Amino acid sequence: MKKNMLAFSLMLCLLMMGSFNMRQKNMTAKLVLDAKARLGEGAIWHPTENKFYWLDIEAAELHIYDPATKKDIHFPTGEKAGTIVPIQGGGVLLAMQNSIRRMDTNTGELTLVTKPLNDSLVRFNDGKADPAGRFWVGTMAHDLKEGAAALYRMDKDKSFHRVVDNVTVSNGLVWSADKKTMYYVDSPTYTVQAFDYDDQTGEITNGRVVIRIPAAVGGTPDGMAIDAEGKLWIAIWGGAAVVRCDPATGAVLQRVEVPALNVTSVAFGGKNLETLYITTVREWQTPEQLGKYPLSGGIFSVQPGVRGVPAEFYRGEL
Numbered sequence: 001m002k003k004n005m006l007a008f009s010l011m012l013c014l015l016m017m018g019s020f021n022m023r024q025k026n027m028t029a030k031l032v033l034d035a036k037a038r039l040g041e042g043a044i045w046h047p048t049e050n051k052f053y054w055l056d057i058e059a060a061e062l063h064i065y066d067p068a069t070k071k072d073i074h075f076p077t078g079e080k081a082g083t084i085v086p087i088q089g090g091g092v093l094l095a096m097q098n099s100i101r102r103m104d105t106n107t108g109e110l111t112l113v114t115k116p117l118n119d120s121l122v123r124f125n126d127g128k129a130d131p132a133g134r135f136w137v138g139t140m141a142h143d144l145k146e147g148a149a150a151l152y153r154m155d156k157d158k159s160f161h162r163v164v165d166n167v168t169v170s171n172g173l174v175w176s177a178d179k180k181t182m183y184y185v186d187s188p189t190y191t192v193q194a195f196d197y198d199d200q201t202g203e204i205t206n207g208r209v210v211i212r213i214p215a216a217v218g219g220t221p222d223g224m225a226i227d228a229e230g231k232l233w234i235a236i237w238g239g240a241a242v243v244r245c246d247p248a249t250g251a252v253l254q255r256v257e258v259p260a261l262n263v264t265s266v267a268f269g270g271k272n273l274e275t276l277y278i279t280t281v282r283e284w285q286t287p288e289q290l291g292k293y294p295l296s297g298g299i300f301s302v303q304p305g306v307r308g309v310p311a312e313f314y315r316g317e318l
Contacts (some may be wrong), residue, residue, distance in 0.1 A: 028257040029242070029278055029300035033065055033072055037297040040279035041126070042084045043223060045269030047310040052269050052277050053084050053092065054299065062094065062103060065299065067270060075108035083127040085135055088313040095124035095137045100154065102318055113318055116160040122149055126171045126223055126265070131179045132156075132199050133315025138170020144188075151184065153202050156316025163204060172224025172234065172265075177309065183210070183232060183247060185221045192221065192232060194247060210247045217243055217252065223265030225276070228307045233276060235263040240293065242266055242278060244304070256304065260296040261289055268308020275301050276308070 038058035045052055052065040057080050065072040077094060085093040087102065094101050094110075098117035101110045117124070117139070127137030134155050141148040151164035164170075164184070172185035175197060182197040182204055192211035195204035211232070213221050219239025224232055231253065232245045240261050244254035260280035267277050282290075282297025290296060 025253070026255045026257065027302050027304065029259070029276075029302040031259065031295055031298050032067070032277070032301045033070075033299040034295065035063070035072065035297055035299050036282050037279065037299075038283040039264070039281050040297060040299065041082065041223070041264045043225075043265035043267035043277055043279045044084050044086070044128075044311050045267045045273070045277065045308075046086050047313075048086075050269075052267070052299070053086075054265075054277075054279050055081055055084060057082065058283055062092075062105075062108075064105065075103065075105070077103075078110065080123060082123065082125040083137060085127065085129045085314050086311060087318070088133070088315045093135055093314050095127050097123045100124075100135070100137075111318075114154070114158050114160065116152070116154075121145075125149075125169065126173065128173045129312035129314045130182070130197075130199070130202065131175050131312055132202065133313060134202050135314050135316070136173055138164075138167060138173075140167075140169045144169065146188070154316070155202060158317050161202075164207075171222050174224055174226040174232065176226070176230060177228075181247075183224065183226070185224055185234070187220045187222060187237065190220060192224070192234070192245070192247065211245045211250045213243075214252065217241065217255075219263075222263065223279075225266045225268055225308060227268065228273075228309055231306070233266050233268075233304075235266050235278065237262050237264060237281075239263065242276070242302075254304065256302050258300055259293060260298060260300070261285065261293045262296070267311070270301075273308040273310065275303055277301050 037056040042055035063074045081094040099115040100113045122139045138151040139149040147166045149167040169187040179199040194210045196206040219236040222235040242256040262281035278300040
């Protein structure tokens with residue numbers, strides 16, 4: 001009888017622990033800044049300034065939010081800018097409509113670095129610096145035409161290389177800690193691809209799908225971050241959420257509910273990179289959607305219980 005009672009107590013304890021863990025898996029992000037961004041994007045935590053950089057693409061603004069003071073300053077970009085990358089030595093790279101420009105974040109002054117695109121039907125979108133300090137950035141067609149976009153790599157000598165063709169909406173990019181794998185999102189495919197990555201040359205090969213976003217998630221994958229355990233955090237446009245996925249198995253491990261329908265980009269920041277910052281969109285919402293998600297366009301955060309990795313700097317010519 002005692003053995004049965006002990007076994008029952010152990011089983012009950014395990015069930016309670018399992019329930020607790022399940023409750024901890026799914027979380028809700030809290031509002032950090034009621035920015036009412038038309039199209040919040042480009043989330044990145046500056047690794048030395050300890051500030052959160054983000055873009056309002058439709059408003060043509062670069063924003064810098066300081067969690068210590070709760071102040072958010074902004075600079076006009078003059079035209080739509082799709083992504084931000086910090087530059088070693090100061091300032092940031094901005095991928096504009098069809099050019100790459102440097103911004104002095106003390107003054108807001110913009111300087112042309114290169115203008116590699118001549119197609120007025122597409123614009124630059126999401127991008128990041130790789131572990132070697134190169135700049136990667138993709139494009140998207142203004143009318144979202146299928147296959148009209150591409151992914152590019154700007155080497156440290158400013159040479160531009162088209163590395164992935166037949167893209168529709170180029171979005172999230174991250175690299176594994178061992179510098180051997182690059183993960184990439186082309187949003188309308190509902191997938192994350194992995195590529196073998198050569199850190200010495202920047203070449204990528206052997207593209208394959210490692211994650212398929214289930215219909216139950218409720219939206220399309222957008223921006224992406226990687227945590228210290230090698231798991232991917234993916235913003236879900238139309239799904240009011242961020243999901244954590246395992247690229248080794250394809251499984252969705254965790255869901256963070258976001259009080260905004262269209263979630264666009266994510267970045268780990270804050271003390272010890274323990275806070276996940278999230279950008280969202282207010283534009284293109286119906287009155288009903290805004291009634292349900294009145295905080296759309298806000299900046300949100302959550303502490304998911306895992307740390308991120310520092311953003312890379314662009315370390316090339318200007």
